[in-house]
Amino acid sequence: MDINFVTARFPDEKDPPYEPTKLLMVQRVKPVKGNPYWDKKLLKHFGLDGKKNSIAIVKNIPEVNENLWKIKHLVKITPIQCPNGMPEEGDYEGTYLTEYGEFKVSPRLKIDPKQIEATETFVKDERKFDGETLRKLLTLKWLHGW
Numbered sequence: 001m002d003i004n005f006v007t008a009r010f011p012d013e014k015d016p017p018y019e020p021t022k023l024l025m026v027q028r029v030k031p032v033k034g035n036p037y038w039d040k041k042l043l044k045h046f047g048l049d050g051k052k053n054s055i056a057i058v059k060n061i062p063e064v065n066e067n068l069w070k071i072k073h074l075v076k077i078t079p080i081q082c083p084n085g086m087p088e089e090g091d092y093e094g095t096y097l098t099e100y101g102e103f104k105v106s107p108r109l110k111i112d113p114k115q116i117e118a119t120e121t122f123v124k125d126e127r128k129f130d131g132e133t134l135r136k137l138l139t140l141k142w143l144h145g146w
Helices: 037-046 062-070 113-124 131-143
Strands: 023-028 055-059 075-079 095-097 103-105
Touching: 023 062, 037 062, 055 062
Parallel strands: none
Antiparallel strands: 023 055, 023 075, 095 103
16 A cells, blocks of 8 residues: 555545534633734734633634634634534523533523413412512511511
């Protein structure tokens, strides 16, 4: 067999299919002070001129990648993966981004529609106390704990 030493692989060997991510998480890891003005300008453009560990979410497009290449010595770039799939529209309350670039949807934070209906029926319930009665009951509870 003939081995190509430039790429260190066999001639019939191919790379596995790879789908690039749509978003990148950019985190500043070096200080702004002591860098030239053009680096500071790019950090400010991405919103990374504040705290040291500030994070910016940017699109993975050639224009952004070109600017990130210029400040690659100041930032840490992590591709954002979605292991649980992208959330549906209006379902972003139960999501979080890990430090490793995983955008996860947390099912435990989703609101059950039955709870919403129960809350609405409770609000419409006529057995609620008015302000004066509630004040009396709470005063009695405060004075006599048991």
